[in-house]
Amino acid sequence: MVLEIISVFFYRNKRLIFDNFNLKLKNSQIMILIGSNGIGKTTLFELIVGILEPQKGIIKINNQLIQKMFEKKRKNFTYLPHKDGLKDNLTIIENIENWNYLSASKYDFVKLKSSLDYFDLFKIKDENVGNLSQGQRKKVSLSKLILSNNLLWLLDEPFNGLDSDSIIKTKRILENHRKNGGSVLLSSHIDVKIKSSRKIVLNKLRQKRRRDICEINSWEEL
């Protein structure tokens, strides 16, 4: 099991977001999370990655608790958040290099060139990221995927703002990754079709239930 989420219970800001949430991701599997805005897709990714901690429940990556993973072991997943972390006044290639250093994969210029070439970004590699359009920015952060050697990919809204051509290209990367034994968890607020993938639809928790929890929270804690 690559990724395992067992009965996670999480609230924040008096708002219950996950109640007894379960998810299992196997090797060579693509899973798509579908849900409307504010349902907690980004929160789920942050829980998996270990930025947030659930009040109850267990999250495991490769059968290891995420809270107990330290720097080196954490490098076995690649997470592309919604806020891409690209610096406006650095060029594309500098941004990618920075990311490459931080994520500690080996610096390989040929690989870097090919990854940028895949989305036709190598021609404009010395352009500042601040001058790019929203879709081009997304492409820059997606090209990190080709650079990474990790088996588990966590992608937050990868298809946002892309044109149809690059959506197809992205899907091709994902399928290749699946064929090589990798697994992908991606979120989307619209329906996307990828070959042989599973879909999970996140529903809004019922109003009444949420209210109960909120009351319990504030009273018990007082």
Add this chain to the structure above:
Amino acid sequence: MRIDGFFNLIKREMRICLKNSFVMISFSSFFLISILIFVFAFGSGSIDGDKLYKPIVWVLLIFSLMLISENFTNNDYADGSLKEMQFLGYSEEVIILSKGIAMWFMIMLPTFFLIPISSILFNVTFTNSVILFLNICLACPSLILISLVSSLFSIQLKNNKIIQFIIIFPFYMPIIIFTTSTTNNDIDGYIFDDNNFLILIGIFFITLPISLLTSKLIMKEINR
């Protein structure tokens, strides 16, 4: 914590710093222009340079530290790279430490040129300016750490400047007291016998663990 991860972080910060050279330029021009304003305000005739010079430089340095620290934390928070560094597994202390080192570099490099120029403008003796420079060297690390922590405190607020100043002020005060008292004692020529230099180093070793710990707590709180 592997050591090359730390160097990678420093490399990243330095690269961003050098690319953001306008920050350095704006810092130095702010410094010089304010010094010039003080010179004009005192009038060209009689400036009691030795006495007024040090407090003025310290006031300017503190304000510019506050302004610059925003560039290191708030920008990273805004574009999500603070989070990115955290989930890549770098511990919060190391992130803050690397930022502090980059910021120290960014402050000290212009100061190396600014202090002599401004001391000429103020008619300050050579030894005095050397002592001031040494003081800045020793006191800056702790000031930088404190200002980084305070900018982390106010990262999620809209009108954060005032709050940052009020939070920062009580913790700046002891350092300022000791630095100014060093520079006042140098009349006899006993520069390096002074205990205050040692006290400044001691203060740095107190602030280092405390600020790293608090920054860890705060950065966990920011995401919550």
Add this chain to the structure above:
Amino acid sequence: MIFKFANPLRFQKFVSKYQPTLLYLSLIFLVCGLFFSFFNSPPDYMQGETVRIMYIHVPCAWFSLMIYSLIAICSLFSIVFKHTLADIISRASAPIGASFTLATLITGSIWGKPTWGTWWVWDARLTSELILFFIYLGLILITTSYEDKSKGDRYASILAVVGIVNLPIIKWSVDWWNTLHQPASISKLSSPSIDQSMLTPLFIMTISFLFFFVSVLLMRIKAEIIQRKIDVIRFNRVD
């Protein structure tokens, strides 16, 4: 034990029952203390009549330190156990502590005018007390400026724990540095270096201030709890 009071309803009943009594007690002690301090205590042979300022200056200073240490303990508690009651206590007592500190500073400087000849000296103890006042201000500002209350509380508790560095500096500054401010007179309870007739008003005043502090604190905690309940009701309505 502590969690027994954590029930807000029980706490509110407790407050509405005992809070007025505490306030009356404080008033009674205040009258007693005023009588002792004005009618039944001699002037100091060095400081003259201004020694009477000490009967309120010293308790205020004690309370400014004591309330800060209370806040710091609560903050540590809230960082470790994340219990909301600790947040509420520190939030409620910060303004009281700030007002005590302000009172200390003002009475101190009024005392300093006839004795030292100036309103203010940059002496270690005065400076550290001023720093304490600014820390209080920062705490109040940071708790009020966040939309999300729990976030503000957490930040304030971190700040309070860091600011505890200042407390020992205030307490022992008169011993560490040779300063203008006179050293503590009542450091040893067995043989204090001041006269019995001066000690009585001081202690009575302290007790009166203690009752005052506790009653106002209880009232503010009650207000804070009601505020949170209102927030919960409002929040539910929005959803």
Add this chain to the structure above:
Amino acid sequence: MRYFSNFIDSGDHFTYVCLSYFIVFLILFLMFFLSYTKTKKLEKEFTLLSKNETKK
């Protein structure tokens, strides 16, 4: 009583002492008054709100 008459005659010192007592009690009274009014206001608001809640 002897102490008190001496105290009143002390001139300058008398004003200083009275001023400081006045300021301290003013500050403490303000503290009390503000928190008292705040509590009362919140209590009123809370009863109003909870009445509306039960009606629904």
